[in-house]
Structure formats: C-alpha cells, structure tokens
Amino acid sequence: MTVTGTFTPRPGAAPLGRMIRAQAALETRMLLRNAEQLLLTVVIPTLLLVLFSAVDIVDTGSGKAVDFLTPGVLALAVMSTAFTGQAIATGFERRYGVLKRLGASPLPRWALMTAKTCSVLVTEVLQVALLTVIAFALGWSPHGNPFAVVALLLLGTAAFSGLGLLMAGTLKAEATLAAANLVFLLLLVGGGVIVPLEKFPGAVQSVLGVLPISALSDGLRDVLRDGAVMPWADLGILGVWAVLGLGAAGRFFRWE
Numbered sequence: 001m002t003v004t005g006t007f008t009p010r011p012g013a014a015p016l017g018r019m020i021r022a023q024a025a026l027e028t029r030m031l032l033r034n035a036e037q038l039l040l041t042v043v044i045p046t047l048l049l050v051l052f053s054a055v056d057i058v059d060t061g062s063g064k065a066v067d068f069l070t071p072g073v074l075a076l077a078v079m080s081t082a083f084t085g086q087a088i089a090t091g092f093e094r095r096y097g098v099l100k101r102l103g104a105s106p107l108p109r110w111a112l113m114t115a116k117t118c119s120v121l122v123t124e125v126l127q128v129a130l131l132t133v134i135a136f137a138l139g140w141s142p143h144g145n146p147f148a149v150v151a152l153l154l155l156g157t158a159a160f161s162g163l164g165l166l167m168a169g170t171l172k173a174e175a176t177l178a179a180a181n182l183v184f185l186l187l188l189v190g191g192g193v194i195v196p197l198e199k200f201p202g203a204v205q206s207v208l209g210v211l212p213i214s215a216l217s218d219g220l221r222d223v224l225r226d227g228a229v230m231p232w233a234d235l236g237i238l239g240v241w242a243v244l245g246l247g248a249a250g251r252f253f254r255w256e
Contacts, residue, residue, distance in 0.1 A: 019107045020115050027119035031085065040184070041080045041127060046134060048194065049073045053138045058195055063225070070135040070142070071220035072193035077127040078153060079213055082120050082160035084184045090116070090168035091176035099255050109255070117161060124157065144223035148230045152223070155238035156216040162245020163212070169253030187213040192221075212241040 031037055052058060053066040060068035093099050102112055132140075168176050189195065190204075191213030197205050208214050219234030 016108075016111060020111050020118070023107060023112060023115035024118035024122070027116055028122050031089070031119060031123055034089075037085050037089070041077065041085055041123060042130065045073045045077045045080065045127070045131060048076070049131060049134060050138070052194055053135075059199075061196060061198075064139060064141070066135055066138045066140045067142075067225045068196070068221065069194065070131070070140050071224050072191075072217040073135075074128060074131060074153075074220055075156065075191075075213055075217035076188060076193045077131060078124055078156045078216065079160050079187065080184065081123050081127065082157045083164040084180045085123075085164075086116065086120060086161060087164035087168045087180040088177050090165060091171065091173040091180075094168060094255065095173035097256075113165070117157075120157060120161060124153065128153070142224040143227040144225075145229050148223045148228070149220065151235060152216060152219045152231070152238065155235060155242055156212065159212045159216075159238050159241035159245055162242060162247070162249045165249040165253060166245055169249060169255075187211065192217045210237055212238055215241075 031041075049066075049069055052060075052069050056065070058065075090099070099112075107115075164180070167179060171179065187193070190200070190208050191211055192208070193213065197208055197214060197218070200208060209218075215234040215237035219231040219238070222228040222231045222234070
C-alpha cells in the first residue's frame, strides 16, 4: 500500500543561534585539526612552561620560577590563539574567497565574527585547562581572585582578536603570515612572558608596559602570584586596546 501526501517546502535560513553554533563548531574543528596551529597554540606554550620552570635559564626573581612563568604563558596562549592563529587563518580564508562566500550566505557577517570569537574562546578554555594541569604538576601555587583572572582573559581575548582581525582584513595573506609570526616572537621576548620587564632599560619598560601582552601577563601575575584583588590599570590598558582593535577591524576590514 502506497501512501501519498502533500509536502510543503519551507525554504529559508535556519535560526540565527543555530547557525552561529554550527559555524563555531566548524571553526573549532578546523583549528584543532590544523597541526601548525596546534604547534603555535598548545605545543610552544607547554614547552616554554616546562623548560623554563625546570631549567634555571632566566632570572625570574624571588620565589618559584613556575609562579612567575605560568601567568605569562597563559597570556601567551591567549595571544597565540586570539591574535596569531586567528589572523593567519582569517587572512587565508579571505585570500581564497571563503569569507566572500560566507558573507553572501544567510549567516550575517557579524554572526560569522561571533562564531570565530566563540571558537577562539573554546580553544582558550582547552589551552588554559591543559597549562593549569601542567603548572600544578610543576608545583604552581596560585592565589587571588578568579573573577579578576576571567576578566583579564576576556579583555585580553577581545584586544588580541581585534588586532588579529585588523591585520587579516587589511594585509595580504602572505604578509599576515609573516607579520603575525614576527609579532608573536617579538612579544614573546619583550612582553614580560618569560623575561621580567624589569630586566629592560627604563625607557623601554615604559613602552613595553602598555602593550596588551604585557598588561595581560602582568595582570595575571599580580592576581595569581601576588594575590591582587583587581588589577585595574592592566584591565584599563586591555580595555583600550580592545576598543581600538575591534573598532579599527570593524572600520577597515575588507572581505575580498
């Protein structure tokens, strides 16, 4: 017996929330499957934490080296994902026309950027969890207000995301690849991640101190090592960078 019926098609886009979740899940899977990105976002911060905690290479001042290094490496992990990784991936998506096609889809452009941000946050949660476990195994003894830590990480993510999207949306993909990796290396050395800012000359310290990586690493160190309640100065610096970076990215980002 054959049953026939009338089927009415329902063309149209899926609900916005579902589209954002689907795109965020896709972005996260692509990121976690990329060996080069995993090297940048997971392997390098982990190796730096283990190496410099176990071997007395850099004078980190009084106290255990891991207590100084862990906040800086957490800041480095945020920068590697929100800035370097996102800038490179988005730059090549723009070059190959992926962003142009996605921009013509039912998913609004702001929702696409929201999905990318969600993907960054998911990756950062995995990074922070892994690095925290390793740091505890190395003898890390954190202190301070966890809400301050979350505020610093979120503002740091916003600041680095804005700068990464600005770079990806204005430079060619090859230039973005070179510039993002160069900035990563320069800020690794001069951003208070491994080497304390006090080791640099006074005039240089003043410049380095207002960089987002310095504000994030110093703020996390003030909370997790020194027990500060809320590092308002570092939060203010990150807030300014977030507003400037996201504002400039929204203004100058080119989809083609």
